[in-house]
Amino acid sequence: MKTDILIIGSGLAGCAAALAAAKQGAEVTLLTRSPHPEESSTFWAQGGIIYQGVDDSPQKLVADIVAAGAGLSSPEAASLVSREGPRLVKDILIDELGVPFDESSKDSTRWDLTAEAAHSLPRILHQKDRTGSAIQRAFIEKMASYPRVKLLCGATAVDLLTISHHSVEPLDVYKPPTCIGAYVLDQASGEIFPILAKETILATGGLGRVFLHTTNPAGTRGDGIAMAYRAGARCINMQYVQFHPTTFFHPSGRFLISEAMRGEGARLVDGKGREFMNDYHPDGSLAPRDVVARGIHQMMLESGEPCAHLDISHKPADQVRERFPGIYAHCLKCGIDMTKESIPVVPAAHYSCGGVAVDEWGRSNLHRLRAVGEVACSGLHGANRLASTSLLECLVWGTRAGEQTAAFIARGEEYYFPQIAPWRYEREPVDPALIAQDWLSIQQTMWNYVGLVRSEKRLNRAHEILRELHLEILRFYEKAEVTDAMVGLRNGIQTALAILLAAMECRQSLGCHYRID
Structure with a gap:
């Protein structure tokens, strides 16, 4: 299977990229492991998205972003989102998609703009406390009008395909590191097949599920981080995991209180x-x-x-x-x-400020691979994310990545596709009890030792536990039948280790990363 652009993830970042590319005539394959495209972190986002307040300016928003990011935010990224973000909110969300944001009863402004923590003034657009779902539904409905956008649900990306790792031609190892698509698992049939793409965009969302307590939905296992890590993409700022202060404390589970x-x-x-x-x-x-x-x-x-x-x-x-x-x-x-x-x-655990290192167009260090949204690290959030910047970042970087990839493809450039090694199937049944226990070990270790408060002793203890668990899970994976649950476990331990190693290397407290020693 071949496509112009493969987008892995159907949240706002993935949808924004797909829509921007489709407008320019590109063939897009949008992949989601969920049975329905609406199921994403975006769908559960409550609070809102940054727009423009009364007497607001890009400079004021940049100042708030940098202050919240503990001084580690990229000035270029903050400036870009402050300039482009409000314009794209108006052009795409309001004018094109008609997202029904709450309107104000006051004569001075059309929109009911609210304040959130660390913002210097009210500038947050919202749709009650269901802003993400309103935006998500509008995008899914709009994309249905583009016949060249193909949506694959219940399909799990197993690994990114790279020329050096997966070409049957041995001499291809000397070519520049390049992504050419992904191996994909059809959850219903169990078949694993390659999707070859001229450009691949990761939009897989977050990693909250590697912690015991999280606001994130079930699929946020760090899939994109783990796949990018194995493929050779640079991942940065992984120690900066933001913990949302207010989730509903109840035996039925955690629920985000905006x-x-x-x-x-x-x-x-x-x-x-x-x-x-x-x-x-x-x-x-x-x-x-x-x-x-x-x-x-x-x-x-x-x-x-x-x-x-x-x-x-x-x-x-x-x-x-x-x-x-x-x-x-x-x-x-x-x-x-x-x-x-x-x-x-x-x-x-709520949001990962780190991720796959990308530039202002979502490009990673791996040729033909981009990342947008929470899986990426554009530098915008620094060491701590400012409230309601996440949806705005998805819109800005998703749109820019989709536009530029489609423009490159439209120029008619040659894209090299080698013959790909066929998938080697293993048939050992997966015991769900083993997967459940391994997940519990990951989540409890991360929560107790790599959570809100960290120290050298805690991190060293976590390293001993997770390193051994990683080896056991890899041995488990090598012989097991590949299922979505097995893929998630493999990705979860890889992501947990990436967070841990970054936390061990960062010896000063900054933003989300707080050390008592």
């Missing part, structure tokens, strides 16, 4: 009702995410309390239900009426 709630006046309190965040930062409950997450963590350690509480019950009940219908419904289903009582919350 930062927009604090932007709308919700207060973080301890079990006695005291606003404890003022002890850790002058901005209190609106401090940057990493500060708030560690503040909650420290309060829990000192008090022995199992969680903190987020209280918005002082706001009018109708206003709370109107602004946060999804969160309200979920909490009510679990027995918490947030218009009358506080929500129990704890931190959880």
Whole structure:
């Protein structure tokens, strides 16, 4: 199977790239391991996307991005997203796709712009507390009108194809490192087949599932990071994993409680009702995410309390239900009426600020491979992501990557495709109990030793555990029948090790990476 552009991942970054390329007539194959294209991290994004506030400017947004990123944000990346982002939001999301963002009742502005932590003014567009799903649905509907966009669901990328690794011609090892597509598993049939592509774009999202507690959906196993790592792509800033400070603390599992709630006046309190965040930062409950997450963590350690509480019950009940219908419904289903009582919350792994190193067009160091969205590291987030920059980054880099790859292909350049080695099948049945136990070992090790607070002793202990587990999983994988679960486990341990090794090398505390030693 051949295509002009293979895009792995159907969230906002992948969809933006696909739509931009399709507009220029490129043939696009959009791949997702989920049974439905809507299932992605984008779909679960609640808070919103940065637009442009009253008296706002690109310079003000750059300043906020750099401040939140602990000074490690790339000035070029911050400048690019601040210039291009609001324009693309208007041109694509508002004018072209008609995403139904919430409008204001005030005469001074059309949109209901909200504030979020570490922003100097209100500039966040939203659609209630379901912004991501509104954007995702609009993109999927629009792409259906382009016959040259082929959508493959229930298809798992197993490995990136490179000329040096997979060509049957031995002399190809001397060619420059080049990606030519991917091996893909059809989950229904178990068949593994190559998709050859002139250009490949990774848009696989995050890696939160390597931690015990996360806001991320089931597929965020670090698949893109692991595939890129094995193929020889440069991955940077992997130690900077952002922990969202407020996830619903309930036996049924974690559920993201949007930062927009604090932007709308919700207060973080301890079990006695005291606003404890003022002890850790002058901005209190609106401090940057990493500060708030560690503040909650420290309060829990000192008090022995199992969680903190987020209280918005002082706001009018109708206003709370109107602004946060999804969160309200979920909490009510679990027995918490947030218009009358506080929500129990704890931190959880939320966003990877690092990833595959890319330039302003999403290009990696591996020829013909690009990465966009959370799997990439454009330098925008530095050591800590500013709230609501993630969807904007997806839109900007996804659009630019799609436009440039389609333009290169339209020029009629020659693309070399070698003969690919056939897949060698193994048939040993996979015991789900082994996969479940290995995942538990990864997640508990990462949470306890490579989580919110790190130290040399903790990281060394994690290294011993994960290194041995990595060898065991590789031996397991070599003989096992390849399934989506087996692919995920192999990628999960590789991603966990990448985070760990980066954390071991970074000896100073910065942003999300906090060391007590």
